[in-house]
Amino acid sequence: MSRKESILKTAVSLFAQRGFSATPTSSIAKEAGVAEGLIFHYFRTKEDILLQVLKDMIETYLAGSKPLVEKCSTGLEAVKSLIDFHFQFSIDNSEALLVLLRDLPNSFLQEGGLSNEAIKHGLNGVIGLLEQSISRGKEDGTIKAEIPPRETAFLLHGMLSGVSRLQLLEPIQVPDLKDQVIDFCYRSIAKNSR
Amino acid sequence: MSRKESILKTAVSLFAQRGFSATPTSSIAKEAGVAEGLIFHYFRTKEDILLQVLKDMIETYLAGSKPLVEKCSTGLEAVKSLIDFHFQFSIDNSEALLVLLRDLPNSFLQEGGLSNEAIKHGLNGVIGLLEQSISRGKEDGTIKAEIPPRETAFLLHGMLSGVSRLQLLEPIQVPDLKDQVIDFCYRSIAKNSR
Amino acid sequence: MSRKESILKTAVSLFAQRGFSATPTSSIAKEAGVAEGLIFHYFRTKEDILLQVLKDMIETYLAGSKPLVEKCSTGLEAVKSLIDFHFQFSIDNSEALLVLLRDLPNSFLQEGGLSNEAIKHGLNGVIGLLEQSISRGKEDGTIKAEIPPRETAFLLHGMLSGVSRLQLLEPIQVPDLKDQVIDFCYRSIAKNSR
């Protein structure tokens, strides 16, 4: 693992534990076993590290979910795959996801914070996949005709991230909701499997 | 409006705009037109201001949603009312909600951050209302028998907060989703409207 | 002496000894016996301290030289008074003058360095006094008719600051030049004293 990767890895982990703004670059350096100056050799600013972390994560998410959709034989199945994938992803990449759920907003809402194009694009990609799958399901008859694809895509994305947020961030015990989410959605959008 | 209220009001607004950790107490003081020292006369620490803001908000939320549930004649209707209320609330109190969605997690995940009992209790209250309504709907026959109340309550709460988060925080244009959310849920949980 | 004045005084002294950019704010604080933070309570930036020092000095210079000119009965005498004053000033305020000769240029040549209006104005004032005195001398017949007032004013100012620079900054031994400067100028500009 290169020093740069090591810095990045350490940063995700610390950002996830303590939050971006409560993580000094000195901690990252110490934990990663490098001199603090090296961080700024690889990243212009501390925020650039965050940006890199988020970009990488979104890329991984897209790279993982895109092929799934293509592999599925029906739209409804594709939606299910995306939900499955999301929950698996939130287990495999809980740290990065935590960082995103916590600190992305703070960076975005500032004037000129984070060059957000890459991330905006990623977010649109994720929602786009859901939308396409729904449209496809309406065409192949696995999803009810009255479902509006775009709005429902937003809604599903909101639900998935909201549920992950609940599980990862909230101070209360949250049960595993994956199967319930799938059931909930099936009942709502699947054309009845009579 | 008392000085204390004025501080509180200014704080919500600034926290919403810039985030908690990017808002110096000096800004709050200047904006509120008081000396910086006065803030620490009314609040022990800066975090206490946040805590107060969040507590107030949760109280308002509960105070607004509890009576609604009682007024409804069926469980399904109660669920609908809660959804309606959430969207209305997110319009009327967008600043405070923004603060919660952004900065609550950061405060909670720290060791010894925020005396979280009040907030934990509030969160449980909100989810409890959803759970009760669902149970009631199952009893009065307006909600399908196979719906698991607790899990579904979490799921609904995740969906609502996730969708609000999308609308308030994300850098992309999000359509109004209130009606879609209601439709989506009805299709999923309402016993067939024959 | 107020804390602010004490910071200012210490700063001049250290800037004079080591130069602006080689003087850490921490040194100023330590030497002045205040917490480093206090410096930034009174001055926005380190450069602001420099600006204040320079402004004060220029003001002192102008406040000291203006009345002299008015008191003199002839233009030539006024020029002599200004030269006298300059040398006296460079003895009484050698530290501040040192700072100006060393560090003013560095601050000015930067884009957006120091809000230079005040200083530009001061500089023009100093040169203006020389110019007026020369003009007056030409009118009252104590200064030769062929002397161009504006150019000569610049030249005199250049000579005075150049000579001070030599004395204060250069690593070589420089004799006292005050009388020579006066003689030099008299020979050049005084209408023959017969």
Add this chain to the structure above:
Amino acid sequence: MSRKESILKTAVSLFAQRGFSATPTSSIAKEAGVAEGLIFHYFRTKEDILLQVLKDMIETYLAGSKPLVEKCSTGLEAVKSLIDFHFQFSIDNSEALLVLLRDLPNSFLQEGGLSNEAIKHGLNGVIGLLEQSISRGKEDGTIKAEIPPRETAFLLHGMLSGVSRLQLLEPIQVPDLKDQVIDFCYRSIAKNSR
């Protein structure tokens, strides 16, 4: 142009624009198109670059002015030549001169800054030339008998560097002063050309 020369050339230019201490070695390297490490292959420290720049400049100055003096037939003419040369030099080598006027003092006033012997020697050379020329003029009857050569040499050097400083560094518009300087000096020191 060798890499070393290229570094040197770039350094003068950047030092002139931004000042010595505001010019990072990394900028020099980038601008010169070499790796940062190479700079330290050729120069022990960053200050050594400055030293080299200044030495080169002084050498050029002396190499240019010495022969002039010898060529002149009278002392007065020699003084005039030196003044002419100075102004021409300040046009041809404005960058290097700027560096000297700005940053030489800062380097000298430090304990152990710059091994200043070379520069001290150069400075003495420049003043020596003026002094010799004046003495010669007194002997050959072109310069007034009462002029003290050494003091006047200092004074002239102060005037020349002071005027250049005014032109190169000050934030105000300064007219071309070359002819005025010559006239000014002639009136002061030339034995009347009757």
Add this chain to the structure above:
DNA sequence: AATGAATGAGCCTTCATTCAT
């Protein structure tokens, strides 16, 4: 209740310099 001067710890970042290759 109210002020604002004062503190001091800590943070991000810069930068000259070294060194393995």
Add this chain to the structure above:
DNA sequence: TATGAATGAAGGCTCATTCAT
């Protein structure tokens, strides 16, 4: 000769918090 990764010391500045008044 040439590179650029790596270092580590230092610096300017911010900010929550305290305290005398």
